[in-house]
Amino acid sequence: MELITAHRLAVPGRLHEVQLALSAGQMLGLIGPNGSGKSTLLQCLAGIGRHHGQVVLEGRDLQRLPPDERARRIGLLPQAGHSAWALRVRDVVALGRLPWHDQGAEAVARAIELTGIGAWLDERVDRLSGGEQARVWLARVLAGEPHLLLADEPIASLDLLYQRQVMGLLRRHADSGGGVIVALHDLALAARYCDRFCLLDGGRVHACGTPAEVLSEANLLAVFGVEVHVDLAARPPVVAPR
Amino acid sequence: MARLVVPALAALLLASALLSLSLGSAAVPVFGGLSDWLAGEASLGAIVIGEIRLPRTLLAIGVGAALGLSGAALQGLLRNPLADPALTGASQGAALGAAAVFYFGLLPQLGSAAPAVAGLAGALAALLLMLALAGSARPSMVIMAGLAISTLAGAALATVLNFAPNPYAMQELVFWLLGSVSERGLEHLALLLPALLAGSALVFSQRRLLAGLSLGEQVAQSMGLNVARGGRILVLGAALLVGGSVAVAGTIGFVGLLVPHLVRPLVRHRPERMLLPSALAGGCLVCLADVCVRLLPPGRELKLGVLTALLGAPLFIWLVWRERNRWS
Numbered sequence: 382m383e384l385i386t387a388h389r390l391a392v393p394g395r396l397h398e399v400q401l402a403l404s405a406g407q408m409l410g411l412i413g414p415n416g417s418g419k420s421t422l423l424q425c426l427a428g429i430g431r432h433h434g435q436v437v438l439e440g441r442d443l444q445r446l447p448p449d450e451r452a453r454r455i456g457l458l459p460q461a462g463h464s465a466w467a468l469r470v471r472d473v474v475a476l477g478r479l480p481w482h483d484q485g486a487e488a489v490a491r492a493i494e495l496t497g498i499g500a501w502l503d504e505r506v507d508r509l510s511g512g513e514q515a516r517v518w519l520a521r522v523l524a525g526e527p528h529l530l531l532a533d534e535p536i537a538s539l540d541l542l543y544q545r546q547v548m549g550l551l552r553r554h555a556d557s558g559g560g561v562i563v564a565l566h567d568l569a570l571a572a573r574y575c576d577r578f579c580l581l582d583g584g585r586v587h588a589c590g591t592p593a594e595v596l597s598e599a600n601l602l603a604v605f606g607v608e609v610h611v612d613l614a615a616r617p618p619v620v621a622p623r
Numbered sequence: 624m625a626r627l628v629v630p631a632l633a634a635l636l637l638a639s640a641l642l643s644l645s646l647g648s649a650a651v652p653v654f655g656g657l658s659d660w661l662a663g664e665a666s667l668g669a670i671v672i673g674e675i676r677l678p679r680t681l682l683a684i685g686v687g688a689a690l691g692l693s694g695a696a697l698q699g700l701l702r703n704p705l706a707d708p709a710l711t712g713a714s715q716g717a718a719l720g721a722a723a724v725f726y727f728g729l730l731p732q733l734g735s736a737a738p739a740v741a742g743l744a745g746a747l748a749a750l751l752l753m754l755a756l757a758g759s760a761r762p763s764m765v766i767m768a769g770l771a772i773s774t775l776a777g778a779a780l781a782t783v784l785n786f787a788p789n790p791y792a793m794q795e796l797v798f799w800l801l802g803s804v805s806e807r808g809l810e811h812l813a814l815l816l817p818a819l820l821a822g823s824a825l826v827f828s829q830r831r832l833l834a835g836l837s838l839g840e841q842v843a844q845s846m847g848l849n850v851a852r853g854g855r856i857l858v859l860g861a862a863l864l865v866g867g868s869v870a871v872a873g874t875i876g877f878v879g880l881l882v883p884h885l886v887r888p889l890v891r892h893r894p895e896r897m898l899l900p901s902a903l904a905g906g907c908l909v910c911l912a913d914v915c916v917r918l919l920p921p922g923r924e925l926k927l928g929v930l931t932a933l934l935g936a937p938l939f940i941w942l943v944w945r946e947r948n949r950w951s
Contacts, residue, residue: 429844452847459841465702466837466892479835480847521838525846 382440384560385426385529390434395421396584399434403562403577405528408555410571411564412595413581414605419564420460422581423531426562427457439528452480456527460534462518464506470517471502477524485524492523495550512543519550530554532563536570548574568609572596572618580604596620628889632903636684639910643680644672646917678812682804683913683927684906685815686868687878689822691905692898693864694879695886696826699833699894700857701766704887708879711765712753712772713746713862717869718800719776720745722783725796736810738799739870743814746866749776753862754855765858802873802928804913811871818867825860827898829853834895875928877935878905884942 387401396418403409411419424430428443428451436443438454446454456477464473474492478485493499496516501509506517515535522530532551536544544567552574555561565571571578578595580588582604588595592613601609601620608623644653651668659666660673693708700706708714721738723745724730730737749772757768787793832853835843840850868875882905883897890896912930919925 424841427845429841448847448849450847452845455845457842457845459839459845462842463839464837465839466887466894468837468893469891472891472893473838476834476838476846479831 383437384439385562386437387422387426388435388437390422390425390432390436392418392421392425392430392432392584394584396425396432399581399584399586401426401579401586401589403529403560405558405560406555407577408552408561408563408575409577409579410575411562411579411581412566412568412571413587417581417604418584419581420533421584423457423533423562423564426529427455427531429457449480449482453525454527455529455531456522456525458518458522458530458532458535460537462514467505467507469502470498470504470506470509473506473517474498474520474524477521480525485526488526489524492520495523495553496520497546512539515539515543515547516550519547523550523554527559529560529562532561534564534566536565536567544570568596568601568620569618572613572620592618628886628900629903632900632907636903636907636910639907639914640680640684643683643910643914644676646914647671647676674808678807678809679804679913680910681812682807682815682871683910685812685819686804686872686875687882687905687907687909688902689815689819689864689868689905690875690878690909691882691886691901691903692823692826693861694881694905695883695894695897695901696829696833696857696861696864697879698883699836699897700854700861701763702836702839703766704884705880706766708861708865709773709874709876710769711858711862711865712749712769712776713865714869714874715773715776715780716749717742717746717866718874719780719783720748721799721870721873722780722796725792725799726783726787735808736814739811739814742870743818743866745776746862746870749773750859750862750866754858757858765854798926799873800928801926802875802931803916803924803926804872804909805916805924805927807871815867815871818863818870822860822863822867823902825856825863829857829860830895830898832857833898834893837894873926873928875909876932877939878908878931881935881938881942882908 383402384405385403387399390399391397399422413419421430425432426436443451474489496519498516498520506514535547548570551561551563572592578592579586580595580600587604588600596611596613598609598611610621610623612619641653649671651671653672656668656672659669690708697706697708698704720741724738724741730740733740753768753772756771757764784793832848835846835848843850882901886897886900886904890900913927916925916927916930
């Protein structure tokens with residue numbers, strides 16, 4: 382059974398008739414130029430954006446799922462995380478348990494261990510560096526034990542080491558039986574970690590499928606308007622403007 | 624340490640209340656007077672403690688608790704440490720309602736409680752207008768809509784003052800607006816209590832929303848919280864609390880703004896943990912401020928609202944200064 386499917390998803394002026402499907406164990410890269418509708422699509426899939434069409438999560442209509450139940454199955458990691466208050470790292474991670482109405486000590490401890498943030502639990506989150514914060518926001522989502530993890534440009538503004546760590550954690554979530562949909566701008570990094578792709582252009586799906594099907598030089602030229610050199614056989618894969 | 628905050632503040636509140644009960648021109652034993660009053664005996668102690676000091680003390684605590692709690696709720700909802708409960712427009716609405724009573728002599732059958740009843744009605748009217756104006760939009764619209772309704776009510780209040788029938792009525796109104804808990808009876812407490820209970824219940828029902836909102840509206844929504852509905856409930860609760868307190872005691876400024884700042888470091892800045900401590904700290908603060916007012920040399924009484932503003936404004940300047948140094 383598919384983990385999540387979108388049928389003719391539409392948001393006036395933003396998204397047009399988007400079809401999408403993801404199975405458990407897969408990591409789907411959502412790519413496309415700025416303003417192509419990646420964030421809007423992620424919000425609709427998370428159940429917090431108004432839209433036409435239907436989203437089915439594990440066989441159930443997302444719109445009819447009670448909000449708590451929806452939030453237990455889908456974790457959303459928005460583009461720019463921030464905390465309005467000077468919260469401690471441990472309190473931020475614990476917020477991930479809100480949909481469960483419990484402390485979830487085990488899940489919280491596991492999320493802290495996975496993301497490697499155990500050393501700063503009593504630090505104020507606003508005093509951490511950008512890369513450290515990114516792992517804290519991810520730990521918050523993982524503490525909620527979602528089946529499906531939606532991440533909106535989680536590695537923007539991170540250095541190489543943190544980029545690899547965060548992408549590795551997302552890949553691990555998919556490998557352990559969950560699903561991940563991640564919006565990315567770095568196509569080479571996406572090609573290295575994702576096993577499915579969806580290329581958006583002006584709110585429409587230009588191509589959807591395996592890396593080889595989507596990351597073709599013709600597709601990228603048509604959508605980004607730039608000549609791109611693609612070598613998916615290389616280790617790591619190369620996707621770079623000519 | 625976070626576990627000790629509520630018991631410590633509760634003990635402090637109890638001590639403030641006992642201090643307030645024992646303070647006055649007549650030396651009366653507090654517990655003797657209280658037990659006489661409860662037993663219905665007409666001793667001097669029973670009259671002084673039960674009829675004069677107890678209503679004043681309880682009213683000061685109730686008003687402080689309402690203001691502190693509403694400040695914590697609104698700052699959490701708007702994620703803005705400078706959000707003041709008066710922002711909802713409820714303060715000005717209550718003031719206008721009470722002013723109308725002084726001016727037109729409305730509701731004579733209610734006696735001394737008439738300004739309070741009219742104040743509560745004014746607060747509710749201002750609040751409904753504000754909610755209608757803010758619509759289902761984001762909480763930040765609440766600030767704009769609250770400001771607009773505050774301005775409207777303020778203009779109407781100025782008109783009432785402008786056309787006051789005689790200097791005496793105007794003086795009475797201005798003194799009332801300055802804020803005080805003196806010369807109030809248990810009937811005022813009976814007005815404040817329902818607003819305090821209903822407002823607190825509404826605010827406490829949205830604790831999870833306050834927690835989730837610390838990471839922004841989008842995250843709160845994705846965690847299954849209803850931001851639009853919960854936000855309206857919080858605003859309604861805060862406005863009931865502010866309206867109720869302004870209705871019985873006039874404008875007592877800065878308490879709602881400052882108390883959350885004092886409490887925040889004690890609860891590791893967690894907005895959902897701020898509520899009860901803010902109510903207790905607000906009660907303490909206003910009760911102690913009223914004790915200060917009574918300790919001043921006799922003569923023309925310094926109004927409680929004036930004292931909280933005089934003490935609160937420098938504290939507020941210090942907060943701004945501290946915030947500035949943090950960012951520079």
